[in-house]
Amino acid sequence: MTQQARNWLLLAPAGTLFLVMLIIPLTVVLIFSFGERAPSGGVVPAFTFEQYANLPARWTAFKNTMTLAPVGTLSALIIAYPLAYFLAVKVDSKWKTILLVMVIVPFWTSILIRSYAWIFLLGGRGIPMVLDWIGIEGVRLINTPFAVLMGIIYGYLPLMVFPIFVSLDRLDKQLLEASSDLGAKPWRTFLQVTLPLSIPGIATGCMLVFILLMGEYLIPALLGGGKVFFVGNALVDLFLQSRNWAYGSAVAVALIVVMLITITFYMRLIGRLGTSRDDVSIM
Amino acid sequence: MKSKAYDSESQSVDRNVIAELRDVSKSFGDVLAASDLNLSIGEGEFLSFLGPSGCGKTTVLRILAGFEVPTKGEVLLDGEVVNGLDAYNRPVNMVFQQYALFPHMTVTQNIGYGLRQRRPRLSKTQIVKKVTKALDVVQLGGFENRRIWEMSGGQQQRVALARAIINEPKLLLLDEPMAALDRKLRKEMQIELQNLQRQLGITFVLVTHDQEEALSMSDRICIMREGHIVQVGSPQELYDRPKSRYVADFVGTSNFFSGKITNLTENLVSVLLENGMSMQGILGGELTVGQDVCISIRPEQMRLHRQGDGLTVKVLNRIFLGEHTEYLVTHGTLGDFLVLSPRQSELNDVPFNRGDEGLVSWDSSIALILENN
Numbered sequence: 219m220t221q222q223a224r225n226w227l228l229l230a231p232a233g234t235l236f237l238v239m240l241i242i243p244l245t246v247v248l249i250f251s252f253g254e255r256a257p258s259g260g261v262v263p264a265f266t267f268e269q270y271a272n273l274p275a276r277w278t279a280f281k282n283t284m285t286l287a288p289v290g291t292l293s294a295l296i297i298a299y300p301l302a303y304f305l306a307v308k309v310d311s312k313w314k315t316i317l318l319v320m321v322i323v324p325f326w327t328s329i330l331i332r333s334y335a336w337i338f339l340l341g342g343r344g345i346p347m348v349l350d351w352i353g354i355e356g357v358r359l360i361n362t363p364f365a366v367l368m369g370i371i372y373g374y375l376p377l378m379v380f381p382i383f384v385s386l387d388r389l390d391k392q393l394l395e396a397s398s399d400l401g402a403k404p405w406r407t408f409l410q411v412t413l414p415l416s417i418p419g420i421a422t423g424c425m426l427v428f429i430l431l432m433g434e435y436l437i438p439a440l441l442g443g444g445k446v447f448f449v450g451n452a453l454v455d456l457f458l459q460s461r462n463w464a465y466g467s468a469v470a471v472a473l474i475v476v477m478l479i480t481i482t483f484y485m486r487l488i489g490r491l492g493t494s495r496d497d498v499s500i501m
Numbered sequence: 502m503k504s505k506a507y508d509s510e511s512q513s514v515d516r517n518v519i520a521e522l523r524d525v526s527k528s529f530g531d532v533l534a535a536s537d538l539n540l541s542i543g544e545g546e547f548l549s550f551l552g553p554s555g556c557g558k559t560t561v562l563r564i565l566a567g568f569e570v571p572t573k574g575e576v577l578l579d580g581e582v583v584n585g586l587d588a589y590n591r592p593v594n595m596v597f598q599q600y601a602l603f604p605h606m607t608v609t610q611n612i613g614y615g616l617r618q619r620r621p622r623l624s625k626t627q628i629v630k631k632v633t634k635a636l637d638v639v640q641l642g643g644f645e646n647r648r649i650w651e652m653s654g655g656q657q658q659r660v661a662l663a664r665a666i667i668n669e670p671k672l673l674l675l676d677e678p679m680a681a682l683d684r685k686l687r688k689e690m691q692i693e694l695q696n697l698q699r700q701l702g703i704t705f706v707l708v709t710h711d712q713e714e715a716l717s718m719s720d721r722i723c724i725m726r727e728g729h730i731v732q733v734g735s736p737q738e739l740y741d742r743p744k745s746r747y748v749a750d751f752v753g754t755s756n757f758f759s760g761k762i763t764n765l766t767e768n769l770v771s772v773l774l775e776n777g778m779s780m781q782g783i784l785g786g787e788l789t790v791g792q793d794v795c796i797s798i799r800p801e802q803m804r805l806h807r808q809g810d811g812l813t814v815k816v817l818n819r820i821f822l823g824e825h826t827e828y829l830v831t832h833g834t835l836g837d838f839l840v841l842s843p844r845q846s847e848l849n850d851v852p853f854n855r856g857d858e859g860l861v862s863w864d865s866s867i868a869l870i871l872e873n874n
């Protein structure tokens with residue numbers, strides 16, 4: 219077998235999967251999006267931009283997604299960074315593994331169950347009731363953007379912690395000593411050495427969380443109670459409830475386009491921030 | 502601080518004291534990495550710490566740099582106790598063994614790092630000027646905008662050096678900076694480092710476990726063993742007048758014959774060797790009758806010849822070293838030992854071959870009686 223044949227063989231499983239699960243469905247969705255709704259649901263082949271012209275009707279879903287996804291990503295980052303820093307830099311190595319496992323433990327139960335816990339916590343007999351006792355009355359948390367944001371941060375935190383932890387853990391601690399030796403006070407060492415060298419982790423974490431959030435539907439469905447919904451919820455509705463596949467496909471294509479544009483800008487930004495050879499530029 | 506730096510051990514040097522350790526100990530859990538260290542470092546001096554792996558050399562440097570707080574004792578810099586002073590407030594810089602250069606910065610940015618931390622701020626032109634000069638000193642002109650990974654090991658070492666010296670520290674600490682370089686480059690860098698030290702007048706404290714490196718570069722060497730300072734002195738002092746077998750063994754090569762002191766007369770001291778022979782020598786320290794000692798004789802202080810008085814030996818091996826020829830010889834009671842014969846006597850005489858018999862002799866006044874440890 220030639221080297222080239224062997225390379226193809228290595229690529230074959232992933233390539234097949236990619237083709238069957240991604241390329242073909244995407245093509246189908248693209249074709250559908252130019253079609254028309256069949257009277258009984260489903261799609262009639264056509265070539266019309268009608269579905270795309272209709273997109274503004276779903277503006278709220280796009281608006282929610284495009285605000286809560288970045289805000290959720292940033293919030294997760296702000297909470298995850300100190301945690302990852304603590305785990306990677308401050309914790310004694312014998313405790314590291316145990317604490318890391320504790321970060322993942324929530325992943326062992328389904329997001330559905332965990333979100334139900336939040337429904338209770340944020341609902342009438344949870345936090346609002348406690349606030350009531352101490353004299354703060356009339357706070358409503360469930361079915362608000364805040365509730366969705368809490369769910370998002372909670373659900374996606376480990377995904378943000380891990381890449382940042384890895385980049386901070388890999389960081390040569392002698393660089394921090396060198397910085398201190400050269401006269402930098404601790405916070406300047408953080409700004410000039412630790413932070414720049416953890417950008418790859420931040421970039422990976424944000425990318426992961428952001429992309430997944432753009433397609434999120436479970437958390438808004440449970441904690442947003444039909445009031446705060448994402449594009450994902452709109453898609454579920456269009457495909458499964460109203461069975462308007464053509465319009466659903468157009469919404470899906472629009473979401474993909476928005477995502478591609480955002481990610482392109484994001485990569486540009488990271489590329490400019492990232493400077494060292496073996497980290498950011500590979501993204 | 503105008504006091505004279507050194508105790509009797511190294512009378513020859515007299516400089517202002519720039520740094521001092523007073524009864525300094527450092528333990529990590531049960532490991533005593535440094536134990537009751539007392540040492541003065543003179544301004545402009547080139548001092549080396551020499552000792553085997555794990556003897557506490559790095560620990561001493563880290564205490565001086567401010568990365569470790571001593572468990573006991575005082576560290577003084579320029580006459581002031583600095584035990585609690587953070588590394589970033591000390592006028593001390595370090596060249597790390599693995600260089601610890603910042604991978605996200607260019608060569609220039611790395612070298613200018615220390616200057617950028619100064620408050621009040623230095624102007625950009627001042628920084629550029631100093632960086633250019635530092636690049637010049639380490640002969641790295643033209644590499645300004647290179648990334649660290651685009652530099653060879655030797656070049657990286659120079660960047661690390663420039664990054665440290667640009668701050669004009671009172672003390673420059675170097676932790677085995679040449680360990681990662683190949684032999685030829687190491688030799689070159691040793692010479693460059695020595696020139697640089699003279700040129701800048703900065704006090705250098707070097708850690709090494711390479712005795713050749715320590716001997717060739719230092720004004721004084723501090724020999725360490727298991728966290729203790731065993732002896733401090735100029736390279737020549739350590740070579741000629743080691744105070745213990747450990748030092749004689751660590752600095753240069755020597756033949757040792759163990760025994761007990763039987764007689765302490767004025768000049769020569771008699772030692773009864775373990776094998777029953779009696780030998781004479783001079784005292785290399787304060788020793789008493791009955792003490793376990795060894796006699797140390799350097800191979801080049803022994804002569805191998807065919808005529809006259811001497812111990813009859815048989816040549817086991819002969820190694821030609823250019824200027825010298827090294828013979829491994831054996832004697833009925835003394836066992837195997839080394840004799841170094843200079844080129845000249847090799848030319849005058851017929852050289853010895855393996856299996857030849859010969860006579861070995863030495864001057865009893867150079868046979869050093871040392872503590873046997």
Ligand SMILES: Nc1ncnc2c1ncn2[C@@H]1O[C@H](COP(=O)(O)OP(=O)(O)OP(=O)(O)O)[C@@H](O)[C@H]1O
Pocket residue numbers: 529530532533534552553554555556557558559560561710
């Ligand atoms: N942070 C630490 N925690 C525990 N033990 C340590 C620590 N640092 C050093 N030691 C111990 O202290 C002793 C001295 O270590 P040190 O690094 O000073 O040796 P060294 O002379 O520099 O050795 P080498 O030539 O191998 O670099 C060793 O036994 C080492 O294991």
Ligand SMILES: [Mg+2]
Pocket residue numbers: 558559560
């Ligand atoms: Mg060391």
